Amino acid sequence: MKMELLYEINSGVTTAMKFRTLLRHIREGTKNIFRNGWMTFASIAAVTTTLILVAVFLALVLNLDQMARNIEQDVQISTLIDVTADEDQIVQLGEEIEQIDGVAEVQFSSNDNELSKLIESMGDEGQAWSMFEQDNPLNHVYIVEAGVPEETEVIANQIEELDNVENVLYGKEVVEQLFQFNNYARAIGLALIIGLVFTAIFLISNTIKITIIARSTEIGIQKLVGATNSFIRWPFFVEGALLGILGSLAPVAVILGGYYYIYNNFANVINFRFVELLPFDPFAWQLSGMVLVIGAVIGVWGSVMSVRKFLKV
Amino acid sequence: MITMENVSKTYSNGVTALNDISIHIDRGEFVYIVGPSGAGKSSFIRLIYREAKPTKGKIIVSDRDLSKLKERHIPYLRRDIGVVFQDFKLLQKLTVYENVAFALEVIETSPRSIKRRVQEVLKLVGLEAKEKMIPSELSGGEQQRVAIARAIVNNPKVVIADEPTGNLDPDTSWEIMKVLEDINSKGTTIIMATHSKHIVNTIKRRVIAIEDGVIVRDQQRGDYGYEI
Numbered sequence A: 001m002k003m004e005l006l007y008e009i010n011s012g013v014t015t016a017m018k019f020r021t022l023l024r025h026i027r028e029g030t031k032n033i034f035r036n037g038w039m040t041f042a043s044i045a046a047v048t049t050t051l052i053l054v055a056v057f058l059a060l061v062l063n064l065d066q067m068a069r070n071i072e073q074d075v076q077i078s079t080l081i082d083v084t085a086d087e088d089q090i091v092q093l094g095e096e097i098e099q100i101d102g103v104a105e106v107q108f109s110s111n112d113n114e115l116s117k118l119i120e121s122m123g124d125e126g127q128a129w130s131m132f133e134q135d136n137p138l139n140h141v142y143i144v145e146a147g148v149p150e151e152t153e154v155i156a157n158q159i160e161e162l163d164n165v166e167n168v169l170y171g172k173e174v175v176e177q178l179f180q181f182n183n184y185a186r187a188i189g190l191a192l193i194i195g196l197v198f199t200a201i202f203l204i205s206n207t208i209k210i211t212i213i214a215r216s217t218e219i220g221i222q223k224l225v226g227a228t229n230s231f232i233r234w235p236f237f238v239e240g241a242l243l244g245i246l247g248s249l250a251p252v253a254v255i256l257g258g259y260y261y262i263y264n265n266f267a268n269v270i271n272f273r274f275v276e277l278l279p280f281d282p283f284a285w286q287l288s289g290m291v292l293v294i295g296a297v298i299g300v301w302g303s304v305m306s307v308r309k310f311l312k313v
Numbered sequence B: 001m002i003t004m005e006n007v008s009k010t011y012s013n014g015v016t017a018l019n020d021i022s023i024h025i026d027r028g029e030f031v032y033i034v035g036p037s038g039a040g041k042s043s044f045i046r047l048i049y050r051e052a053k054p055t056k057g058k059i060i061v062s063d064r065d066l067s068k069l070k071e072r073h074i075p076y077l078r079r080d081i082g083v084v085f086q087d088f089k090l091l092q093k094l095t096v097y098e099n100v101a102f103a104l105e106v107i108e109t110s111p112r113s114i115k116r117r118v119q120e121v122l123k124l125v126g127l128e129a130k131e132k133m134i135p136s137e138l139s140g141g142e143q144q145r146v147a148i149a150r151a152i153v154n155n156p157k158v159v160i161a162d163e164p165t166g167n168l169d170p171d172t173s174w175e176i177m178k179v180l181e182d183i184n185s186k187g188t189t190i191i192m193a194t195h196s197k198h199i200v201n202t203i204k205r206r207v208i209a210i211e212d213g214v215i216v217r218d219q220q221r222g223d224y225g226y227e228i
Ligand SMILES: Nc1ncnc2c1ncn2[C@@H]1O[C@H](COP(=O)(O)OP(=O)(O)OP(=O)(O)O)[C@@H](O)[C@H]1O
Pocket: B011, B012, B013, B015, B016, B017, B035, B036, B037, B038, B039, B040, B041, B042, B043, B044, B086
């Protein structure tokens, strides 16, 4: 019982809190949770909804970021050759590409080859593409590799200027689209989440307000017998933190279960060069930890708001 | 121990409860505050433990200048003062034992000392057999004794009692007085507002009489002085 914790509350006074006092605050805060029935339930539900969205959003954004970073490191440029080009023109194009500064490697891939790669990459669903084997709609392709990732874009632009080139595809372009999508996703997700976070904070602060009002006589008497403000406030902070943490339990379960499922099935659905999910371990654990902390912060924030407003001393 | 210099208290509704009071009470004194209803006795008491602030004047309690006392230091002032409230202020959901222990919990006393000390004071006020009851199961006098037990449980330097015998039969009143005299003899300052002529005239102590917010008499070993 000798253990002491340092804590600091609004007043700016740092006091040593005895360990058993901390236990007392936790006990009181827990009791409050059970006293408030429905409001407790509503607060927890609001935190849960919010955090599930936060989790989905973070999983999406962080994975997209990771993919974008992977793609930026990519040096590969697919040069789609005009279908009208004859064999000589194709060979000539290959030579011209090889002469561009910074090109490390040029490789020809026929349209048949491209189709079989496509069918393979699509897995089971790819079988649908087999019907095109007689009448291949794809182009012949030069797969060009830049020596360093920074030059990919410059090289691609130069290739695009050459004759008999229908189109060039390279990671950076995909990245830009991805980033654009990512930015929209961010903006919408963020607005939604901020709204939900404030709803959750509001509900928690309301719950705590009810507790404070229900206990106002008790609080008044505590003050008269010499309780410090922080002694009176602590159980409410505990109550808020507990509401937040209880609200984050379901989201954590969703993250661990959901991400495990998606991570293990994703590879079967999409098997694309850049598109690779962040590994379950440690990503899902980190995300869970983050969600738990966000939940606790929401809870404490809600209680701080109410304590400030209704616990005037 | 307690000094007031030219203290006035006007409530926000315009009622002046105390008007230019100056008084000095020494450590270890036993003081009766007497006066008709509405004279300002409770207001005088509330100023001492800083439940109310004076409108004018200076108050010093146990070496603290209350006008300069920071909000966050008020709890420490109150730990030096045990108050028996006119309306008891007991927590209705807690048992007798818990109500008394409460005053020690907030000042972070160890559970073992709490248990020992609470049993001690409950015995002192004669309620050891009822420690598991809640206030609504007690008589008015018994509730008052719980309030007294809570006020003295942390050995405060000053005990302020606002009509501690108001609801008690004569026998119990004398027992309560014995308790107060007992802790006074151990050096605790006692300030007691009372309407009991009988007590004041029997246990002779300093008497401060307040009428209409003014001290009209301050007498060592005084009488009650009012005919009721
Ligand atoms: N909180 C308050 N707000 C406004 N006026 C008050 C307040 N408390 C007391 N008063 C007024 O101040 C005056 C003094 O009241 P106080 O309670 O100090 O009297 P008292 O001497 O304790 O009376 P009693 O013997 O009946 O307890 C009264 O006129 C009362 O109405």
